[in-house]
Amino acid sequence: MSRPVISVRRVSEDDERAFTELWMTSRVEAGVSPEVAARAASEGRIATALHRDDVRAYVASADGQPVGFAVAATSPFSSLTDAPCVTIDQLYVVPDSRKHGVARQLMSAVTLYADSRGCEQIGCNVPAQHRDANRFFARLGFSSQIVRRVTSVAALRRRLGQDEPRHHSIEALLHRRRSLRARATATAASDSRLAG
Known part of the structure; x- marks a missing residue:
């Protein structure tokens, strides 16, 4: 059995539909419901991302x-460096189509993109x-x-003890x-004694 002929190209307007279908397939495979993936695609998120200057998407055939597809973005390695x-x-x-060289071909395209942007490093989110x-x-x-760790804002707030029930926060406000x-009254009494 002969290996398929693999070609990789940057996603153009003509490729957006095929890219979107592949993207939805990848999301469903990752555990997202088909409805949620379809809604995200229909809201224009993909088209918006594909038209950003710092994003490059490739589709493999x-x-x-x-x-298959690859999506890459150019940004500083960290917020404190310009590289x-x-x-x-x-x-x-x-x-x-896995284990037939598709991912390697996509990576070659990303490498050329990195060279064209003057980047010395390539990272990945896995x-x-x-x-x-x-x-x-x-x-x-x-x-x-x-290691990139992620949590929700609500979960972090709870862990930090900032997610007190509403009645506790009202009690704290009244206490303050x-x-x-009491301090203002004590200061006023002290000032009146000094003036007298």
């Missing part, structure tokens, strides 16, 4: 059929639980440099007001 870095935000290949993806990037020389009044 095997024998003329779209089988630009290309970050691979998403890399996806449909299951039937979910910790995706062992195959982590192995793929490790084989290409990507090392684990940071009483304390300020």
Whole structure:
């Protein structure tokens, strides 16, 4: 059985529909419901992202059929440096086309993009639980440099003790007001004694 002919090109307006379908497939495979993925696509998020100057998307085809995509963005490596870095935000290949060189072809396109932007580093966002993806990037020389941890604002607020029930925060406010009044009264009494 011969290997399919793989081609990679930057996503153009003609490719947006195929790209969107692949993106929705990747989201569903990641556990998002088809309805949520379709809603995100219909809200124009993809089109908006594809037209940003700092975002580059590529679609891979095997024998003329779209089988994968890569989305990369250029930004400083950190907020405290000016050195630009290309970050691979998403890399996806449909299951039937994996292990046929599609992802490597997409990575070649991203590498050329990084060179054209003057970037010396390429980073990637890989979910910790995706062992195959982590192995793929490790084989290409990507090392684990940071661990990005994520939580919701509400969960962090609870952990920090800032998510007190409303009645507790009202009690705290009343307590502060009483304390300020008591201090003001004590200061006024002291001032009147000094004046007299």
